[in-house]
Amino acid sequence: MSARADAPPPSGGTATRRRGRALEQAIYQAVFDELRRVGYAGLTMDGVAAAARTGKAPLYRRWPDKDALLRDALMDRLPAADDIELVGELRADLLAVLRFLSAACALTKDPALQVAKSESQETHAMMRERVSVPTRRMLLEILRDAEARGEIRQGAATPLLAHVGPAVVTYRNLTAPMELTDEFVVEVVDDVLLPMLRPQG
Template sequence: MPTPPPAPRPDAAPVPTRRRGRALEEAIYQAVFDQLLEVGYAGLTMDGVANAARTGKAPLYRRWADKEALILDALRDRMPSAAEVVRTGVLRDDLLAVLRFFYSACKLTSDAALQIAKQNHDAAHEMMRERVSLPTRAMLLEVLQEAEARGDIRPGAATPLAARVGPSMVIYQNLTAPGELDDAFLVSVVDEVLLPMLRKDA
């Protein structure tokens, strides 16, 4: 009988899996988040990510100079894009669309791995601000200005401060009662707070 091949050593490096393009990229990014949870920010290494993603080190070093650049790209990939927010020109619908975008980002940033990265990486914190917080304020202000131009809200109601009310309520809810932060809460913010605050007879 032929001699069976030797069993792999338990500490042997994972055999690389052949993937390319987006499939490889997604595996690497997922490995980043898995490693953040397993070994923390300080313990994360390029070699560890390569092993977790079952790929060689070369694809990582060809694209990312160090783990900081890799973590930042992984976070950027996971964040929702403001460009995907669909606005219709209907005030209530547009307010909900923007708050749902903001809510989706809040859900992602509550993930433990993202929190670890955010707390240890100044550029990650700034990226989240640029990708989520600032676009949300800008979009809401545009929604209010367009509604004011249409005559849907009282004159002078479209202000930067008014544009912060909805996101501030979402942030507070996320900090104090995240289990109650859902789409129904967003609807109540729009219907019970924003629209009454903006209406012409307010």
């Protein structure tokens, strides 16, 4: 995005001269500000441009509509499963994946993300594909690898058991008034998952 495209906003205010990542971040922040202010139904490209203090050209050149813009804004804010570093050790890998899930859950406390999830089926599906699906897939792979190494009991590497950790973290996020903490994630791994998975005797 060039600075020339950062023209005065529709409201007639003075645009801030930005380009590249700085302009992109201002636009994404404006998306969340507008979601909190007017909800998904009231979200418009014009409103985002005005809130970001930019022209409409930078938006329409990159995003055809508000759904495409919202998707990229969410993708930018949510943690990425590809960034998880697995080391081939059961406890460390369980912690890495559940910390990723916990970080994503913490972001869903943001009223703007709650609005997006509740009012846009496409957004809800995207967040599921971005967070829930890779979490469960990686946990099942971790269990299968650990079973092959003899770290867990034979037959424990099942989709059902791979869902236990995410279910506990997600339930706590939905029902507890306090924020998810790293201490809680460690407790889930040490007090729930490992005793459930380790060979008996």
